Amino acid sequence: MNSSILTIGHLARQTGTKVETIRFYEKNGLLPEPSRTEGNYRAYEPDHLNRLSFIRRARDLGFSLDQIRALLALSDNRGQSCAAVDAIASEHRAEVEKKITDLMALKAELDRMIDQCGCGVVADCRIIETLSPLPSRT
Amino acid sequence: MNSSILTIGHLARQTGTKVETIRFYEKNGLLPEPSRTEGNYRAYEPDHLNRLSFIRRARDLGFSLDQIRALLALSDNRGQSCAAVDAIASEHRAEVEKKITDLMALKAELDRMIDQCGCGVVADCRIIETLSPLPSRT
DNA sequence: CGTGACCCTATAGCGAATACAGGGTCAATG
DNA sequence: CATTGACCCTGTATTCGCTATAGGGTCACG
Numbered sequence: 001m002n003s004s005i006l007t008i009g010h011l012a013r014q015t016g017t018k019v020e021t022i023r024f025y026e027k028n029g030l031l032p033e034p035s036r037t038e039g040n041y042r043a044y045e046p047d048h049l050n051r052l053s054f055i056r057r058a059r060d061l062g063f064s065l066d067q068i069r070a071l072l073a074l075s076d077n078r079g080q081s082c083a084a085v086d087a088i089a090s091e092h093r094a095e096v097e098k099k100i101t102d103l104m105a106l107k108a109e110l111d112r113m114i115d116q117c118g119c120g121v122v123a124d125c126r127i128i129e130t131l132s133p134l135p136s137r138t
Numbered sequence: 139m140n141s142s143i144l145t146i147g148h149l150a151r152q153t154g155t156k157v158e159t160i161r162f163y164e165k166n167g168l169l170p171e172p173s174r175t176e177g178n179y180r181a182y183e184p185d186h187l188n189r190l191s192f193i194r195r196a197r198d199l200g201f202s203l204d205q206i207r208a209l210l211a212l213s214d215n216r217g218q219s220c221a222a223v224d225a226i227a228s229e230h231r232a233e234v235e236k237k238i239t240d241l242m243a244l245k246a247e248l249d250r251m252i253d254q255c256g257c258g259v260v261a262d263c264r265i266i267e268t269l270s271p272l273p274s275r276t
Numbered sequence: 277c278g279t280g281a282c283c284c285t286a287t288a289g290c291g292a293a294t295a296c297a298g299g300g301t302c303a304a305t306g
Numbered sequence: 307c308a309t310t311g312a313c314c315c316t317g318t319a320t321t322c323g324c325t326a327t328a329g330g331g332t333c334a335c336g
Contacts, residue, residue: 009282019283020325028323039332041283053271061251061269062244065323075266082263086255089265093248096241103238106200110231113199117224125220127227128213131199133191147313157314158294166292177301179314203292 006044015052022052030055030069063092144182153190160190168193168207201230 012019025031031051034042051072058068067088074085116126150157163169169189172180189210196206205226212223254264 007283018325021323023284024324037332039283041332050271054269057269057271059323061247071266071269074260075263075270078259078261080260082255082257082260082265085260085263085265086252086257089248089252089255093245093252096245096248100238100241100245103234103241107231107234107238109199110227110234114224114227114231117220117227119220119224121216122212122218122220122223123216125213125223127220127223128209131192131195131209132213133188133195145314156294159292161315162293175301177314179301197292 004046006049008042008044011044011049011052014049015056017052017056025052025055028065030065030072061092062096063088067092142184144187146180146182149182149187149190152187153194155190155194163190163193166203168203168210199230200234201226205230 006014008019008022011017011022022031026033031048034044034048037043054072054075055068058071063071070088071085074080074082074088113127113130116130118124118126122128144152146157146160149155149160160169164171169186172182172186175181192210192213193206196209201209208226209223212218212220212226251265251268254268256262256264260266
């Protein structure tokens with residue numbers, strides 16, 4: 001009837017999402033259940049497309065599905081204070097910062113370990129030695 | 139009999155590993171099955187402790203269990219060239235570097251998004267707007 | 277009518293653990 | 307000798323965010 005009704009495949013192509021992922025979002029309460037066609041196909045409306053785009057964008061920014069659920073709920077209450085939104089985003093940013101710090105420390109350790117490797121035999125390998133609890137058993 | 143025989147709990151405490159995790163490593167072929175006591179308790183020997191310490195150290199450095207399996211196999215063949223060890227470590231370092239790069243780009247985006255937030259109402263929220271596919275529907 | 281592209285549900289798998297249910301063992305105490 | 311409580315056992319389910327099957331049904335085109 002309506003030319004703006006979309007199948008799940010259309011929605012997938014338009015948002016760069018796999019069909020299975022869309023069904024997964026529905027099952028997990030991120031995307032509302034659409035109505036169905038006679039043949040039991042999901043029939044999506046433009047709102048679904050908007051919502052899915054929102055989800056994908058937030059996922060690309062690394063938000064968890066829980067956080068996205070919260071962001072979606074907030075964005076549906078447009079008169080509320082935006083502080084809660086800011087809190088979620090800032091919390092996420094802090095997590096990202098922590099991950100970066102941790103990974104940089106990790107990389108420094110890996111650098112140290114790898115740079116010591118003279119690439120002889122395993123028995124003399126500094127990498128294995130670094131990992132081993134005792135000086136290499138002879 | 140032997141004072142150096144350890145229960146799984148001892149092994150756990152000495153390596154900072156959970157008991158369940160040790161059993162998980164055994165089931166997944168990282169830690170060899172120890173012999174059992176009469177009461178069917180696992181009876182670990184010092185070699186197990188060394189091996190588990192190795193695994194934990196490698197995990198702390200972010201190696202995957204697959205990579206650790208390979209490193210353990212290499213460290214058991216002490217006459218082999220150490221190049222394979224270096225390859226695994228370097229591959230891992232490259233992955234870590236990529237993660238850092240990706241997360242820093244992500245953080246930059248989050249920074250941009252969050253700094254725009256005037257913390258008014260959701261309807262005017264720049265964060266929600268950034269995530270939304272269209273300029274906020276009025 | 278047949279083909280192929282698409283859709284449906286339900287279930288299992290990934291990595292790396294963690295948690296739990298429902299029991300058995302063991303050493304020490306009363 | 308019985309009981310307590312700490313420890314151990316197996317087996318299964320859960321986490322996160324998907325992805326991948328299996329085994330079908332629907333639909334438009336030729």
